[in-house]
Amino acid sequence: MPRIMALSLLCVALATPAMAEIYRWTDANGAIHFSDTPPKQQRHASVTVQPPVIVPMSENIRQADKVHRSRAEVNRLLEPGSRDRYARARETEKLARQCEKYRKQLGRIQGQLRAGYGNDRGNRLRQKRRQVSQLYSRECMLN
CATH class of the missing domain: 1.20.58 (Methane Monooxygenase Hydroxylase; Chain G, domain 1)
Structure with missing residues (x-):
């Protein structure tokens, strides 16, 4: 039982996202530095990192399918034996x-x-x- 408990605790600990602080400071030469550990002798500021934006691909796939169908229809209309070619x-x-x-x-x-x-x-x-x-x-x- 202690092994299962230890394994469960380890899984939970590994599954949590890493939320390290990010620090920003400028050195004497004017260069900007970023690090996850704050500098000891420099003034620094904490940087807030925004979560990434996730764009669903389903709309892009639907649009690609629509374009593919439109192209196929145009090619069908432009075939030499097509009556629709003249109507078009x-x-x-x-x-x-x-x-x-x-x-x-x-x-x-x-x-x-x-x-x-x-x-x-x-x-x-x-x-x-x-x-x-x-x-x-x-x-x-x-x-």
Whole structure:
């Protein structure tokens, strides 16, 4: 029984994390030193070490899987025998026309803002510019 008790106590002692103090001091030459034992003849300060940040990998793995599936879908669409390839080309042309429409609309709004305006009209124009710019960003730049 004493052996089991001693072994249990030893396991508990070894399982506790080592929490040594860390000391920092600057010597006469201006060099900064760190140690787990305080210097005897120097002024020193105790350093608090923050615990490490743990980032879960599950979200990164999900994103990698999503990218892999997207690439596989694009490759499938671009295969020579795929009918979807032509549908995708039509969608791309339609998106290009829509993006050009947004660019022209932004140019017109910007021209109106430069031409001068009253307070209420300027606020409406800026709001419209913000809306069109968000649509352009969402549909044309992020896709």
